Structures are given as structure tokens and as C-alpha cells.
Amino acid sequence: MEREPLDSAGPGQQRRAFSVLRGTVETEGVRDEREALAALFRIDRSLERDLTHGFHSYAGRMHPSIARGALDRWSAKGESVLDPFCGGGTVLVEAMVAARVAAGVDASPLAGLIAEVRTSPLDEAGRSRLVGLARTIAEASEARARGRVPVTIPAWARQETMRFSPHTALELFGLRELVKATPEDTVGRALWLCLSSILVKFMRAGKQAAPGAAEKRIGRGIPSRHFAARVEELARGLELLEQQVPAGTPNAQVLVGDACHLPLARQSRFDLVLTSPPYAGVYDYAEHHDVRFAWLELERASFDQTQIGARGKAPGAALRPWVDARRRWLAEMSRVLRPGGHAVLVIGDGIVGSKPENASWAIARAAPAAGLEPIARASQLRPPLDPRLAALFGDQPRWEHLLLLRRR
Numbered sequence: 001m002e003r004e005p006l007d008s009a010g011p012g013q014q015r016r017a018f019s020v021l022r023g024t025v026e027t028e029g030v031r032d033e034r035e036a037l038a039a040l041f042r043i044d045r046s047l048e049r050d051l052t053h054g055f056h057s058y059a060g061r062m063h064p065s066i067a068r069g070a071l072d073r074w075s076a077k078g079e080s081v082l083d084p085f086c087g088g089g090t091v092l093v094e095a096m097v098a099a100r101v102a103a104g105v106d107a108s109p110l111a112g113l114i115a116e117v118r119t120s121p122l123d124e125a126g127r128s129r130l131v132g133l134a135r136t137i138a139e140a141s142e143a144r145a146r147g148r149v150p151v152t153i154p155a156w157a158r159q160e161t162m163r164f165s166p167h168t169a170l171e172l173f174g175l176r177e178l179v180k181a182t183p184e185d186t187v188g189r190a191l192w193l194c195l196s197s198i199l200v201k202f203m204r205a206g207k208q209a210a211p212g213a214a215e216k217r218i219g220r221g222i223p224s225r226h227f228a229a230r231v232e233e234l235a236r237g238l239e240l241l242e243q244q245v246p247a248g249t250p251n252a253q254v255l256v257g258d259a260c261h262l263p264l265a266r267q268s269r270f271d272l273v274l275t276s277p278p279y280a281g282v283y284d285y286a287e288h289h290d291v292r293f294a295w296l297e298l299e300r301a302s303f304d305q306t307q308i309g310a311r312g313k314a315p316g317a318a319l320r321p322w323v324d325a326r327r328r329w330l331a332e333m334s335r336v337l338r339p340g341g342h343a344v345l346v347i348g349d350g351i352v353g354s355k356p357e358n359a360s361w362a363i364a365r366a367a368p369a370a371g372l373e374p375i376a377r378a379s380q381l382r383p384p385l386d387p388r389l390a391a392l393f394g395d396q397p398r399w400e401h402l403l404l405l406r407r408r
């Protein structure tokens with residue numbers, strides 16, 4: 001097998017650059033594998049809203065086309081796939097459709113809920129119950145909003161009129177009360193998540209905006225109707241999921257937990273790890289979704305403790321915790337992979353301390369100590385869109401990487 005070093009300073013380095021959708025791609029490593037990785041950057045955009053993919057926004061989600069291509073190349077039907085940073089569950093949905101046995105872990109309880117709902121196909125009776133309940137709830141909520149019927153605002157939510165105009169906050173509370181009264185089963189959780197999916201749309205322009213500032217004009221009844229429409233969209237996605245998941249494929253297992261201490265049995269052995277770990281200092285997944293944590297009554301404190309690489313007040317992820325966490329999650333990945341199994345990582349460069357970090361080099365250096373051998377990479381130029389990140393990167397290029405590692 002032809003092998004080229006992954007260390008990009010190495011003398012045997014091979015680079016091939018070509019333009020695909022959004023920028024130059026360079027590759028290194030084993031020829032077939034690096035070409036297969038590079039091909040994943042030729043995105044099939046038609047998959048973006050397929051199945052349950054477009055249903056709930058989630059920062060930094062993996063493109064379904066990348067997940068599909070990677071599953072196809074580095075795993076086979078019936079094999080097991082783990083995503084230890086599963087976020088909204090893109091990999092899990094694609095794995096189920098490809099007849100893989102999928103498991104996902106994420107430290108965020110919100111991610112856990114999104115991933116669970118997106119990977120729980122409903123049969124026709126379930127879907128019609130879901131849509132029927134949503135319509136009844138939306139009609140009752142709209143009537144209440146139009147009739148200006150008073151709604152009791154719980155103590156925790158008194159500040160919510162900072163985020164929403166008063167009449168929108170009242171309508172959303174009324175809606176929430178009705179959704180909360182539904183049974184805590186698959187349908188109830190789907191309704192709860194549909195409430196989550198509409199919240200941000202109805203917020204004031206800036207989430208900390210003072211009352212009266214830059215109001216969006218939202219008519220009474222619109223949030224309720226939007227909720228019902230969102231439920232119908234989810235039901236259509238779940239129907240596609242039911243049709244496309246091959247018979248006998250289990251629903252993905254979704255666990256809320258820490259990728260540095262995977263909540264998986266010692267004897268777990270996966271054929272493939274396919275995941276997108278956090279990018280250093282790019283997002284704070286707790287802060288980004290704080291409205292959802294509050295409205296869905298999700299526990300945020302433990303996520304604040306375990307979240308890796310969160311962008312904080314200081315620019316970038318803190319150096320020591322970032323490096324320690326990377327060593328631990330690589331070791332955990334290796335622990336649960338079968339010998340010879342692959343890990344495919346989708347990761348972008350970020351800021352560590354106050355300096356840009358090339359994620360590919362850093363992982364290639366750390367992986368061997370965890371028993372993972374770097375095989376190939378394809379990296380695409382992705383200049384930062386965020387002006388704060390752009391200033392920190394300066395002249396240094398920012399890449400999005402697809403990394404292939406193999407368990408020894």
C-alpha cells in the first residue's frame with residue numbers, strides 16, 4: 001500500500017489542490033483513502049432537508065452528504081457506528097438509513113433530545129396522533145391568544161419578555177403549557193422539540209435587546225400556526241425515515257454523556273467512529289441554546305462543566321483543558337473501536353489560547369499515543385466568517401478537515 005506521511009512538513013508530502021464547492025482542497029496520506037476523503041467535499045446539497053435533517057437548527061452540524069459518503073466507504077451493512085459528539089444526530093439518521101447499528105453520545109441534553117426525536121421513526125398511527133395533537137393545541141393556543149385570555153407565567157420565566165415581545169411571550173407560554181400537558185412519550189417529546197424549534201424565530205432582534213428595541217411585528221396566532229406547520233414538517237421527515245430505514249435496523253441509541261468518559265460498556269466494540277468534535281473556541285453550545293435550555297427545562301450546569309472547547313469571554317478554548325480533553329476523547333474512541341476499525345473526524349481549525357490551531361496536525365500528533373494511526377486527510381480552505389475569528393487567524397489559513405484514523 002502506498003503511504004505518504006501525514007506530517008505536512010515531511011519530505012514525502014503529496015498535495016493535490018482542486019476547487020470544489022467552496023474552496024481549495026489539499027490531501028495527504030494513503031492515496032485511495034485521501035481521494036475518498038476529498039470526494040466527500042463534493043457535497044450533495046439535495047440531502048440538506050431530506051429525512052429529518054432540516055428539522056431543528058443545530059450549530060456546526062455535519063453535512064448529511066459527508067455522513068452518507070463516509071458510512072458508505074468505511075462501514076458495511078449491519079456494522080456498528082458510534083458518534084461520540086452526535087449533536088442533532090445527523091450521523092445517526094444516515095446510519096439508520098444505511099442499515100447500520102448506530103449509537104450517539106453528546107454532553108448536551110438538548111442535543112440528546114434532538115437526536116432522539118430525529119431518529120425515532122413513527123408509524124402512520126403515531127404520525128397522525130402527532131399532527132392531530134399539534135393542530136388541536138395550535139387552535140386552542142391561537143384562540144387563547146386572540147381572546148387575550150390570561151396565561152400564568154412561571155417564576156423562572158419573568159425575564160422572558162426581554163427576549164420576546166410581551167404578547168408573543170404570552171402566546172408561547174400558553175402553547176408551552178398545552179404541549180407540556182401531553183404524555184411524555186415519543187409523540188410528546190416530538191411536540192416538545194417542535195416548540196424548541198420555533199423559539200428563536202420569534203425572539204426580538206438581539207436576544208438581550210431592551211423592551212421596545214427593534215421589535216419584530218408578530219401577529220397574534222402566528223407562533224401557534226407556525227408550531228403546527230413545524231410539526232407537520234417533522235411528521236413528513238419521520239415518514240421518510242420510516243420508509244427508508246431497512247426492516248430490522250434498530251433505532252439509534254442516544255445517550256447524554258461525556259465523550260471523554262464514554263457511557264458505554266467496557267466490552268463495546270464499534271466498526272466505525274464517525275464524528276465531528278467541537279471546534280476550538282468557535283461555539284458555546286450551552287450559551288448558544290440558552291433560551292432552549294430554559295424553556296425545555298433542561299439541566300445546563302453539568303453540560304457547562306463537561307463541554308469541550310467552548311468559546312468564552314477570552315478568545316478561544318483554554319489550552320490545558322483543550323489538550324487534556326483531546327487526549328481523553330481520542331483514548332475513549334480507541335477503547336471502543338475494534339482493532340482495524342476506522343475513525344473519521346470532521347473538524348475545523350479553531351483558536352486555542354489566543355492562537356489559531358491546525359486541528360489536523362494536532363490530532364495527527366496526539367492520535368498515535370491513543371492507539372489510533374493517522375491514515376489520510378483532506379482539508380478544505382474555509383476562511384472564518386466571524387470577524388473575531390478572522391482577526392485572530394490573520395494571514396494563517398483556516399481549514400476544515402476530514403481525517404481518517406485507524407485503530408491498531
Ligand SMILES: C[S@@+](CC[C@H](N)C(=O)[O-])C[C@H]1O[C@@H](n2cnc3c(N)ncnc32)[C@H](O)[C@@H]1O
Pocket residue numbers: 058059060061062063084085086087088089090091105106107108111257258259260275276277278279285306307308
Ligand atoms: C460539531 S458539534 C457536532 C454536530 C453533529 N455532528 C450534528 O450533525 O449535529 C459538536 C458537539 O459536541 C458536543 N460536546 C461538547 N463537549 C462534549 C463532551 N465533553 N462530550 C460529548 N459531547 C460534547 C456539543 O454539545 C456539540 O453537540
